[in-house]
Amino acid sequence: MTQQNVVVSETKSGINAAITMTQKPPAPPAGYIPIPRRRILKNLEINAGQRINTCIDSMRASSPTHVKSTPSFAEEYNSWILRHPSALDMFEQIKDASKGKQIVMFLDYDGTLSPIVDDPDRAFMSESMRKTVRKLARCFPTAIVTGRCIDKVYNFIRLAELYYAGSHGMDIKGPTKESKYNKNNKAEALLFQPAREFVPMINEVYQKLVEKTKSTPGVIVENHKFCASVHFRCVDEKRWIELAQQVKSVLKEYPKLHLTHGRKVLEIRPSIKWDKGKALEFLLETLGFANCNDVFPVYIGDDKTDEDAFKKLSDRGQGFGILVSKFPKETTASYSLQEPNEVMEFLQRLVVWKKVTPRSRSRV
Numbered sequence: 001m002t003q004q005n006v007v008v009s010e011t012k013s014g015i016n017a018a019i020t021m022t023q024k025p026p027a028p029p030a031g032y033i034p035i036p037r038r039r040i041l042k043n044l045e046i047n048a049g050q051r052i053n054t055c056i057d058s059m060r061a062s063s064p065t066h067v068k069s070t071p072s073f074a075e076e077y078n079s080w081i082l083r084h085p086s087a088l089d090m091f092e093q094i095k096d097a098s099k100g101k102q103i104v105m106f107l108d109y110d111g112t113l114s115p116i117v118d119d120p121d122r123a124f125m126s127e128s129m130r131k132t133v134r135k136l137a138r139c140f141p142t143a144i145v146t147g148r149c150i151d152k153v154y155n156f157i158r159l160a161e162l163y164y165a166g167s168h169g170m171d172i173k174g175p176t177k178e179s180k181y182n183k184n185n186k187a188e189a190l191l192f193q194p195a196r197e198f199v200p201m202i203n204e205v206y207q208k209l210v211e212k213t214k215s216t217p218g219v220i221v222e223n224h225k226f227c228a229s230v231h232f233r234c235v236d237e238k239r240w241i242e243l244a245q246q247v248k249s250v251l252k253e254y255p256k257l258h259l260t261h262g263r264k265v266l267e268i269r270p271s272i273k274w275d276k277g278k279a280l281e282f283l284l285e286t287l288g289f290a291n292c293n294d295v296f297p298v299y300i301g302d303d304k305t306d307e308d309a310f311k312k313l314s315d316r317g318q319g320f321g322i323l324v325s326k327f328p329k330e331t332t333a334s335y336s337l338q339e340p341n342e343v344m345e346f347l348q349r350l351v352v353w354k355k356v357t358p359r360s361r362s363r364v
């Protein structure tokens with residue numbers, strides 16, 4: 001396998017934070033009114049408290065408790081579905097919009113191809129979903145874009161003909177099985193890891209997180225090689241503050257890492273300018289669609305981290321995003337599907353359409 005250049009850029013905030021902690025404060029300017037040290041410390045405590053509260057708010061937001069039968073929910077849902085109609089209901093329009101263009105499929109895993117379950121190690125994909133994705137990959141170039149590390153997601157999917165972008169796009173690999181889209185196994189050489197230098201740090205943080213959170217019942221910590229996850233789906237809500245504090249106390253030693261939130265999961269990620277949106281763009285370039293007008297990328301995902309990819313498509317003005325959700329959520333995706341079963345139906349319809357569409361009407 002060949003390896004492409006490693007591009008790593010760090011956010012200023014992480015570096016600044018490190019400098020602030022080690023440097024002596026500069027001399028006060030003329031007219032400077034000294035603030036008592038006690039008040040500064042108090043303010044720092046308030047800021048730290050606010051940060052924990054923000055973290056707790058995000059943890060709650062990742063697990064909304066909607067009462068579907070209330071009139072206000074119905075009203076909110078009806079207005080949302082008008083803005084993000086079902087991709088199944090809009091299938092004819094989607095077909096029309098993509099005619100003559102090369103569809104490229106991007107699929108998130110958890111909550112999109114497999115239903116959300118309590119134990120991340122048991123998030124199995126159904127056999128019918130696997131068959132559908134296999135057929136899909138015969139019709140269109142298809143990539144899995146996931147927060148999980150490639151090895152874990154591959155164990156669930158087991159389809160060698162797909163592109164994989166694991167660890168939130170920080171680990172990109174091409175198909176290992178020859179297909180229509182990677183003749184002569186050219187794509188097999190593809191390996192792109194923009195956060196490679198963070199692997200030892202993530203390993204260290206993972207071990208510290210396991211140690212720090214072991215007193216919190218229900219917590220699961222996962223090592224995804226280029227990032228780590230702390231699951232709180234099975235942690236009693238009364239202990240969320242304690243858990244957020246444990247995680248933050250580990251992270252404060254690592255200014256080059258930052259925290260994001262997924263579905264009942266805290267994600268620890270390197271502070272580099274890379275996300276699922278960048279991974280999508282990279283894959284389109286790899287497939288030869290860098291400056292192409294006749295490409296039609298479709299990204300299906302259910303989580304906050306998928307928004308980076310939805311936004312990328314919206315910025316490019318190409319294709320569209322589909323959010324998998326039963327509940328109204330703020331999103332840049334154009335369409336929606338309620339659950340993995342609907343995703344499967346949508347993919348099956350694409351396959352059937354592709355098979356009956358004369359060659360002249362679609363690009364491949």
Ligand SMILES: O=P(O)(O)OC[C@H]1O[C@H](O[C@H]2O[C@H](CO)[C@@H](O)[C@H](O)[C@H]2O)[C@H](O)[C@@H](O)[C@@H]1O
Pocket residue numbers: 108109110111115116117118119120123145146147148222229231233262263264265267303305
């Ligand atoms: O990008 P994704 O493929 O959606 O991965 C995001 C996270 O997915 C997994 O966690 C989620 O699914 C679990 C199994 O259903 C569920 O228990 C958890 O609450 C969800 O957040 C995965 O375990 C994480 O590491 C991924 O970051």
